[in-house]
Amino acid sequence: MIDPPRDEVKESIQKCKEAGIKIIMLTGDNLHTAKAIAREVGIEGDSMKGADFAILTKEEQLRVLEKTNIFARVDPGHKLLIVELLQKNGEIVAMTGDGVNDAPAIKKADIGIAMGIRGTDVTKETSEMILLDDNFSTIVNAIEEGRGIRANISKFVNYLVSSNLAEVMIIAAAIFLTLPLPMTAVMLLWLNLITDGLPALALGLDKNSNQIMKRSPTKVDNIVGKDAMIKLFSIAALITVAVLGLFYWATREYSYLEGNLFLSKIQTIAFTTVILMELVRLQAIRSQYKLGIFSNKYLVFAVLASIVLQIAVIYTPLSSFFGTTFLNVKDWIFIVGTTFLIFIINIFVIKLHDKKSKAA
DSSP states (O other), rough: OOOOOHHHHHHHHHHHTTTTOOOOOESOOHHHHHHHHHOOOOOOEEEEEHHHHTTOOOOHHHHHHHHHEEEEEEHHHHHHHHHHHHHHHOOEEEEEESSGHHHHHHSSEEEEEETTTTTHHHHHOOEEEEEEEHHHHHHHHHHHHHHHHHHHHHHHHHHHHHHHHHHHHHHHHHHTTTTTSSSSSHHHHHHHHTTTTHHHHHHTOOOTTTTTTGOOOOOOSSSHHHHHHHHHHHHHHHHHHHHHHHHHHHHHHHHTTTTHHHHHHHHHHHHHHHHHHHHHHHHHHHHTTTOOTSSHHHHHHHHHHHHHHHHHHHSSSHHHHHHOOOOOHHHHHHEEEEHHHHHHHHHHHHHHHHHHHOOO
């Protein structure tokens, strides 16, 4: 008699390998049967009987777990022991099963997964998740969806923190350097409305990258950890230097203008530059996940809408309310050129940071 594995299991296990997830088989079957099934579905590694594993010292057991992926003739105690050892070793453990003998290990695991069709009531009650189709591939799909949700939250927070941090740094630096204010209060409110509104919301609707299951598992920590904050401060400082540099150029270029016309001109340049840099930063963030510019239609629409709204603020009667003035071709060349340069440097900083993280 044989209970053959489903056709899609082998593909799912391969996806787990690429995602850095270790699959361990715990079965009460004969060792030869376990090895044959493991070979069929693509589980690699050494094999051992549960009783032989249980008599080893704790140090030996931890060493065995590094190389052994197949455990046969295991009882409930062996399953629970393996889960506890993996957790003590700093691993995040998911345990799945359908019988009463799986319940202790499922209860102890970081996430217990019970079979909804064949699973016993005890197993279902002790688990955090129940598979309605009893399909291992559903677990892998859930992992992929979870990674996608975390990635979108991370992108959203990354964008908002870096953008708002840059705005604060620009105003603070201008005050410290005794320069005129680069933006008025109304401009700042508008800036937050059109960059933190539709574009930021659309960023959360990104589809999962085809590389998401080829990344190593992320540690369970804050969405924005220490390394991420260092990178965000670096990007915000870069934007601050670029905007103030262009702002200073404008003060020299249009020094012949007087009064409100002079102030309106230089503030419009700084105001528009910040908006373009923040909109371009969206793609710099998404590039870390190998996402193309046009892969999110909602984001494309949001960015275009923001640009149209900004142009309306400059070239329509709305300019009198926002205190903006006409920008000529030369102004746009400097604004777009500086924005493009910062985008390239931004990509370089991200790649350099990721390279250092992988090396560490």
